Amino acid sequence: MTAVATQEKPSFSYSGRFAPSPTGPLHFGSLITAVASYCDAKAHQGKWLVRVEDTDIPRIYPGSEEHILTxxxxxxxxxxxxxxxxxxxxxxxExxxxxxxxxxxxxxxxCTRKMLGSNAIYAGTCRNLNLDFQDQAIRVKVKDQQICFDDRLxxxxxxNLQHDLGDFVLKRRDGIINYQLAVVVDDYLQGITHVVRGSDLLDNTERQIWLGELLGYPKLSYMHLPLAMNDQGQKLSKQNLAQALDLSKAPELLQQAIQAxxxxxxxxxxxxxxxxxAVAQWNIDLIPHGQELSGRYL
Known part of the structure; x- marks a missing residue:
């Protein structure tokens, strides 16, 4: 399949990005990702871009996009x-x-959520029904094959997407574009070469690699960072009531993120x-391994 080129795409030897979702204000875990993606890009004399991933419009938290920019x-x-x-x-x-x-x-x-029940793996129920696309979810076909990548961290x-997940959704019944599609298309169109993000997105990567292959996009390099956890052992997130960054303490918080x-x-x-x-001293060999940071954060 020929690569989609709906607009001019830049080309750099290293191009990274920070891509927050505005489902809440930025918290300390977001800052760690921003710092790591920025330092890794600049240490490689690369470009660093920002993308707000807000396709799920109903979940946009009021004021969060402004908080990201601020x-x-x-x-x-x-x-x-x-x-x-x-x-x-x-x-x-589209x-x-x-x-x-x-x-x-x-x-x-x-298929609705009620019809699927607790089944984590989609069985391909509608794959050969040739249903009209209007007002339906849209799924992409996967194959019975192993997809692997060597994460830098x-x-x-x-x-094997067929065994582990099944055909997955690219557009929801309510018309919302799925994250998997939007991120793959935008990484291509923005010329992204290296993805640095939290390890909570590690399991999304094979889906994105598969989509990229279908669309004829170049392969990317991935590095998934260990997550900052709260004192209950949960990842920092809006759902877990992570505190918004106190911008009056930006230098102190930045120092803590670099240390983390x-x-x-x-x-x-x-x-x-x-x-x-931080860029001058950047060394990924010093980043803690594993999918969680050992410290506890707010």
Whole structure:
């Protein structure tokens, strides 16, 4: 299948990104990801982009998109391109779905959550029913084959999507574009070469690799970071009531994030100066291994 090229795509030897979802204000776990993605990109003389992943419009938390932008400014991160919002790019994702439909790689699914029950693996019930696409969920076909990638931090990771998941949804019945489709398309169109993100997204990667292969996109490099946990042993998240970043304490929080990543200490200064020092000292071999950080955070 030929790569979709609906707009001009930049090309760099290293291009990374920070892609928060505005389901709540940025918290300390978000800051760790921002710092790691930024330092890794800049240490490789690469580009660092920001993308707000807001296709799930009903879940957008009021004021969170503004908080993301304010936080980036407070921590003095410098982006190398205009910040994009996925909710403004729905026509692009629809065009990719049209192409996948023409290739016979997706199909309409009428199965509801109630019908599926607790089944974690979709059995392909609607795969050969040739249902009309209108007002139905859209699933992509997977094959009985092993998909593997060598994560820069977590090592070899593999999945057989047919056995572990089944055909998965690219567009929900309510019209919401699924994260898996939007992230793959935008990583391609933004010229992303390296993905640095939390290990809670590790199991999404084989799905994204599969989609990228179907669309003829180049392979990406992945690094999944250990997660910051709260004192109950839960990952920091809006659902777990993680505190919003206190932007008045940006230098202190930035220093803590750098330390959480196992990096050499930086002098407490303006965030811009601290980030430059962190980039100069960046060493991924010092990042704690595993999928959780040992410390506890708010």
């Amino acid at each position: 936080s980036l400014e407070a921590f003095q991160f410098e982006t190398d391109a205009e910040i994009i919002f996925q909710k403004n790019r729905l026509d692009i994702y 065009s990719v779905l049209d192409q996948l439909k023409k290739e016979g790689l997706i199909y309409a699914c009428q 977590q090592g070899l990771h593999c999945s 990543l196992g990096q050499p200490n930086v002098d407490l200064d303006r965030p811009e100066v601290m980030l430059k020092q």
